[in-house]
Amino acid sequence: MxxxxxxxxxxxxxxxxxxxxxxxxxxxxxxxxxxxxxxxxxxxxxxxxxxxxxxxxxxxxxxxxxxxxxxxxxxxxxxxxxxxxxxxxxxxxxTGSPAEEISKAKALLDAGTISPEEFERIKSRVLV
Incomplete structure (x- = not known):
């Protein structure tokens, strides 16, 4: 072959x-x-x-x-x-609960990592 x-x-x-x-x-x-x-x-x-x-x-x-x-x-x-x-x-x-997310964002706001406007934006997004 x-x-x-x-x-x-x-x-x-x-x-x-x-x-x-x-x-x-x-x-x-x-x-x-x-x-x-x-x-x-x-x-x-x-x-x-x-x-x-x-x-x-x-x-x-x-x-x-x-x-x-x-x-x-x-x-x-x-x-x-x-x-x-x-x-x-x-x-x-x-994601955690809305309260956890807001408390994390508040800790970031208190540390100066985010601005108050960003904190409000995160809070409104979490509460929706």
Whole structure:
């Protein structure tokens, strides 16, 4: 066997593996989207999964063509909810109570680190 015959065997093996993993990614993305979609009836979800089992490539392409826009919208909504939850958690953990924040700002004011205007700005921001 020559080097080029082995090279093309390796190339086709990698190409096949990439196509297979792309297919698996698509199937799991569709299954995740089906269960994330609360507007779709349970029977329709079962039909989509049944078709994914018996006509996988065709069903994958039809699903992406027919429901791709909704899939993207649900994904964006989910990402927004997750970002909002993470932001609220960070705010809750990183800041103390309003009284603690005002007392810290008062200590900075008394030490001369901040001006009275900055103290009032911090106080109004904390109390909002």
């Amino acid at each position: 020559s080097f080029w015959e082995n090279f093309w065997d390796i190339f086709w093996w990698f190409f096949t593996a990439c196509v297979f993993f792309a297919y698996l990614f698509g199937v799991f993305a569709i299954i995740g989207d089906l269960f994330r979609d609360h507007k779709l009836n349970g029977w329709w979800k079962a039909v989509w999964i049944l078709f994914l089992c018996f006509l996988p490539f065709v069903t994958l392409l039809v699903y992406l063509a027919a429901r791709g826009d909704g899939m993207a919208e649900r994904s964006v909504q989910r990402a927004g909810r997750e970002q909002e939850a993470a932001d609220s958690y960070i705010r809750r953990v990183s």
